[in-house]
Amino acid sequence: MPTLTMREAISQALWEEMERDERVIILGEEVGVWGGTYAVTKGFYDHFGPERVLDTPIAEGVIVGAANGAAMAGLRPVAELMTINFAFLAMDQIINHTAKLRSMFGGQFTVPVVIRAVGGGGRQLGATHSQTPDAVFAHFPGLKVVAPATPHDAKGLLKSAIRSDDPVLFIEHATLYQARGEVPEGEVLEPIGVAKVQRPGRDVTLVTYSKMLQVSLQAAEQLARDGIEVEIVDLRSLRPLDIGPALDSVRRTNRAVVVEEGWRSYGVGAEVAARIHEQAFDFLDAPVARVAQEEVPLPYNRELEQEALPQTADVIAAVRGVL
Amino acid sequence: MYHEMVLVRRLEERAAALYQEGKIGGFLHLYIGQEAVGTGILSVRRPEDRVITAYRDHGTAISCGVPARAVMAELLGKVTGTSKGKGGSMHLADVKRNFWGGHAIVGAHLPLAAGMALADKYRGLDAVTICFFGDGATNIGYFHEALNLSMLWRLPVLWVCENNLYGMGTAVERASAVSEIRQKAEGYNMPNDRVEGMDVLSVRQAGERALAAVRGHGPFLLEVVTYRFRGHSMGDPERYRTSDEVRKWQENDPIGIYRRRLTEGRRATAAELDAVEQRVEEELEDAVRFAESSPAPAPEELYRDIYVEPAAPLPGRS
Numbered sequence: 001m002p003t004l005t006m007r008e009a010i011s012q013a014l015w016e017e018m019e020r021d022e023r024v025i026i027l028g029e030e031v032g033v034w035g036g037t038y039a040v041t042k043g044f045y046d047h048f049g050p051e052r053v054l055d056t057p058i059a060e061g062v063i064v065g066a067a068n069g070a071a072m073a074g075l076r077p078v079a080e081l082m083t084i085n086f087a088f089l090a091m092d093q094i095i096n097h098t099a100k101l102r103s104m105f106g107g108q109f110t111v112p113v114v115i116r117a118v119g120g121g122g123r124q125l126g127a128t129h130s131q132t133p134d135a136v137f138a139h140f141p142g143l144k145v146v147a148p149a150t151p152h153d154a155k156g157l158l159k160s161a162i163r164s165d166d167p168v169l170f171i172e173h174a175t176l177y178q179a180r181g182e183v184p185e186g187e188v189l190e191p192i193g194v195a196k197v198q199r200p201g202r203d204v205t206l207v208t209y210s211k212m213l214q215v216s217l218q219a220a221e222q223l224a225r226d227g228i229e230v231e232i233v234d235l236r237s238l239r240p241l242d243i244g245p246a247l248d249s250v251r252r253t254n255r256a257v258v259v260e261e262g263w264r265s266y267g268v269g270a271e272v273a274a275r276i277h278e279q280a281f282d283f284l285d286a287p288v289a290r291v292a293q294e295e296v297p298l299p300y301n302r303e304l305e306q307e308a309l310p311q312t313a314d315v316i317a318a319v320r321g322v323l
Numbered sequence: 324m325y326h327e328m329v330l331v332r333r334l335e336e337r338a339a340a341l342y343q344e345g346k347i348g349g350f351l352h353l354y355i356g357q358e359a360v361g362t363g364i365l366s367v368r369r370p371e372d373r374v375i376t377a378y379r380d381h382g383t384a385i386s387c388g389v390p391a392r393a394v395m396a397e398l399l400g401k402v403t404g405t406s407k408g409k410g411g412s413m414h415l416a417d418v419k420r421n422f423w424g425g426h427a428i429v430g431a432h433l434p435l436a437a438g439m440a441l442a443d444k445y446r447g448l449d450a451v452t453i454c455f456f457g458d459g460a461t462n463i464g465y466f467h468e469a470l471n472l473s474m475l476w477r478l479p480v481l482w483v484c485e486n487n488l489y490g491m492g493t494a495v496e497r498a499s500a501v502s503e504i505r506q507k508a509e510g511y512n513m514p515n516d517r518v519e520g521m522d523v524l525s526v527r528q529a530g531e532r533a534l535a536a537v538r539g540h541g542p543f544l545l546e547v548v549t550y551r552f553r554g555h556s557m558g559d560p561e562r563y564r565t566s567d568e569v570r571k572w573q574e575n576d577p578i579g580i581y582r583r584r585l586t587e588g589r590r591a592t593a594a595e596l597d598a599v600e601q602r603v604e605e606e607l608e609d610a611v612r613f614a615e616s617s618p619a620p621a622p623e624e625l626y627r628d629i630y631v632e633p634a635a636p637l638p639g640r641s
Contacts, residue, residue: 025445051445057475062468065434066441072423073373073442096428097435105416105424106407107628142629165631240634279638 001184007177009151010116011040013158013188014078018048021076024162027054028063028080028116037082038118038177060089064115068097068167071113076162084119084171085131098167099142110165114158119147120173120211120261121309127297130305132262134210135271137169138238144192145238147171149213151181153236156190164192173211173261193240197249201231204319205249207272208259209235212291212310216259219315230319238268243275250276254285255322259315264292286322291315324366324523325585325596328358328578329603331382334391337607338381338398338412342557346615347398351412354382356552359577360485361386361455363526364545367534368453373421373443375436376455378413379485379551380425383455387422389415391610401617408620409628430456430465433482437469440478440542451537453481459490461504470544474511477541481533482508484546485520491555492563508544520549521575524584550575 004012018024026041026048032055035042045053056063060081067079081087087094094115101111121130138145144166148154154172161168198213199220208216213234220230231253233246250256256276258269269290276288294308335353342351354361357379365374365386376383384394389405397404398412405415406425416424423439426432436454443450460466461484473480484504488495496502508515514536518529526547533545550572554561561569585591626634 054476057468057471059468059472061465062434062437062472065431065465065469066438066472069435069438069440070442070445071438072435073439075442075445077438092428092431093434097431101424102630103628104406104410104414105418106405106409108406108416108418110631141634144630 001182003180004151004183005177006151006154006172006179007038007040009155009183010158010172011042013155014041015044017159017162018044018052023074023076024078025052025054025070025075026078026080027056027067029056029058029082031055031080036080038174060086061093064090064093064098067113067115068093068101068111071111071167072101072109076112078114078116078162081115081117083129083174084117084133085129087115087117094137094143094169095140099140103142111167112165113167114161114170115168116170116172118172118174120175121293121298121305122175124300124302124305126300130298132293134171134238135262135267138241138268142167143239144168145171146192146236147210147238148236149176149210149234151179152183152188153190153196155183156188157192157236160189160192168192171210176211179214190236193237193242195233195235195237195242195245197231197245198234199230199232201229201253203229203253203255204231204322205233205246205253205256206230206259206315206319207233207235207246207256209238209268210261212259212261215310215312216315218312219319222312222316223319228319228323235268241271241275243272243279246272246276247280250280251283254283256284257289257291257315257318257322259291259310261293261310263295264290265295267292289318289322291318324362325581325591326599326603327362327386328523328581329600330391330606331358331362331385332578333603333607334385334394334610335381337611338395339557341398347412348400349411350378350556352379352556353551353553354379356572356577357485357487357520357549358382359523359526359581360483360520360547360549363523364453364483364530366527367531369450370421371448371450373423373439373450373452375423375432375439375452376425377429377432377457377460378425378427379457380413380415384415384417384422384425387417388420389417389422391606392613393417395610395614396617399614399617400619401614402620402624403613403617407624407628409624430460430463432456433460433465433469436480437473437478440473440480441476444479449538451479451481451534453483455483455485457490458484458486458488458495458504459498461507462490462499470508470511470513470542473542474513479537480542481537482542482544484544486546486548487551489555489563492559494563503546505544505546513542513544515544515546517546517548520547521577521580522584523577523581
C-alpha cells in the first residue's frame with residue numbers, strides 16, 4: 001500500500017472532491033496563488049482557476065460567513081483558516097451561524113460547509129498561535145468536529161466532510177503534515193463520528209486523538225517492553241463523540257487514561273472520563289487518569305513549551321498510575 | 324403595496340397585543356414606521372433575488388410573500404410557523420420565497436449575503452442578494468469585511484441600510500463617526516445613494532435604480548432614512564428621544580403618505596382603500612385564529628433539524 005504524508009492525503013482529498021463535484025470551492029487566506037500556507041492547496045489555483053480557489057482578505061469573519069452563505073445557496077465551500085487560533089475571530093459565524101442556521105429555521109436548508117483549521121502547539125509560535133482549543137468547538141451542538149491523526153483518516157474523513165450536508169470543522173495538527181502513513185489507492189471514505197481502535201491491548205484503555213495518537217503509540221511501545229499492553233482508541237471525531245469503542249475497551253481492561261493536547265480543565269479528557277464514569281463505572285478498578293497540557297498560555301522558549309505539552313513520559317507515568 | 328403596508332402595520336400591532344397577553348415570548352422588534360422601506364424596495368425585486376435581513380424581520384417576510392398565517396404561527400411558537408416554532412420573531416425565513424431570514428446577531432448576516440451572492444455569481448445566475456440591515460450594523464467589523472469583499476469580488480449584493488436614526492437607544496451621531504452611512508461605501512469605492520424612506524414610491528424608485536446598478540455590475544449601498552415609531556423592542560423605556568420627536572415623525576406616517584398620494588392622484592378612492600384595510604383585518608383574524616389553533620411542535624422535534632441524521636439525547640444522564 002502506498003504511503004502518503006498527511007499533507008498529501010489532505011491535498012488529495014480536496015483535489016478529488018473538487019474534480020468530483022463542481023459545487024466544491026475553496027476560500028481562505030493564501031489558498032490560491034501562494035498555494036496554502038501549509039502547501040496543502042499547491043497547484044489548485046492553476047488547475048481549478050480563481051473562480052474555485054479564492055484568495056480572501058485577512059478577514060476571518062467574512063471568510064466563514066461567506067462560506068456559510070454560499071453553502072446556504074447550494075455550494076459546498078471549504079473555508080481554510082490558517083490557524084485555529086484565528087477561528088476566534090470568526091467565532092460568532094462558527095457558533096451562532098454555522099452550527100445553528102439549519103435548526104434555527106426549522107431545517108429549511110442545510111449548511112454543507114467545511115472549515116479546515118490548523119491547530120496545535122510545539123512549533124515555538126508563542127501563546128496566540130499554538131493553541132489546541134478543540135474542546136471549545138466540540139461544545140456546540142449543530143457542528144461536527146473532526147480531528148484525524150493519520151493520513152488515511154485525514155483523507156477519508158475530509159472527503160466525507162465535504163460530501164456531508166452537515167457543517168464540519170476539520171482540525172489538522174500543525175506538526176503532523178509530514179507524518180507518513182499507508183493510504184490505499186482509489187476511493188477512501190471514513191465515517192464521521194466513529195472512533196477506531198488503533199492498537200489492541202488488554203491492560204489499559206488509552207483514549208486519544210490527533211497528534212496525541214503519535215505520542216500515545218510511542219508510550220505504548222515502551223510500555224509493551226515491560227509487558228504492559230495498552231489498547232488505544234482514537235476518537236477521530238469529537239462531535240459526535242463515539243464513546244462506544246472506549247467503553248467496550250474499558251469493560252475489558254478496567255482502567256482508562258485519556259490523552260489530549262489541550263488544557264485539562266473542561267477538556268476532551270473531562271468529557272471522556274465523565275462518559276466512562278456514567279456508563280462503565282462498575283467496570284473501573286481505578287479512577288480515569290487524564291494527561292493534558294499544563295494550564296498555562298504556551299511560552300515561546302523551546303524547553304518551556306515542551307515542558308507544558310504532554311510528552312511520552314507523561315503518558316507512561318499516567319498508565320503506570322492506573323495499574 | 325397599500326395592502327402590504329397595512330398588513331405589516333396591523334400584524335405588528337396585533338403581535339404587540341399578543342405579546343402583552345403573554346402569548347408571544349422572547350424579543351419582539353416592531354417595524355412600525357419603517358414599512359415604506361421594505362415594501363418599496365421589495366416591490367421591484369425579481370423572484371430569483373434573495374432577501375436577507377436582521378431581526379426586525381416581520382415586514383420583510385410579508386413583503387417577500389410569506390403568508391401572515393405562517394408569520395403569526397411562528398411568533399406564537401407553533402409548528403406551522405415559518406421555522407416550525409424553532410426560530411421565533413427574530414428568525415423568520417421562507418426559502419421557497421427566497422427569504423433567507425431573520426438574523427439576530429447585529430451585522431452577522433452581511434457575510435452570509437456576500438456568500439449567497441458569491442454562489443449565484445459562481446453559477447452565472449442573474450440574481451441579486453438584497454441585504455437589509457440597520458444603521459447600528461455599520462459600526463461592526465462584519466459590515467466592513469462584507470462590503471470590502473463584495474466590492475473586491477464584484478458580488479451582486481444590494482446593501483440596504485435602514486437608517487432609523489438609532490442603534491437601540493444610541494443616536495447615529497453618538498455611535499458613528501460619519502452620520503451619513505452612505506459615506507462608508509465611499510471607502511470601498513462602492514456606488515451608493517441616500518434617500519428619504521417615508522414615501523414608498525420614492526423608495527421604490529431608488530430601489531429600482533439601485534437594483535439596476537447591481538445587475539451585471541457589482542454591489543451598491545442604498546441608505547434609506549426612516550424612523551421606527553415604537554421602541555427598539557417591547558419594553559423599551561425610550562429615554563433617548565423625546566415624544567415630540569416621535570410625534571413629528573408620526574406626522575409623516577408612510578401609510579398616511581401613500582394613502583394621500585393614492586387618493587390625491589386619483590389612483591384609488593378612500594372607500595377602496597378602506598376596503599383594503601377591511602380585507603387586512605379579515606386576513607389578520609384568520610392568521611391569528613390559524614396560529615392559535617395550530618399545534619405546538621411535538622417533543623420529538625427537539626432533536627430534529629440539527630443534523631441530517633436526527634440527533635438523540637445522551638445516554639447515561641444522571
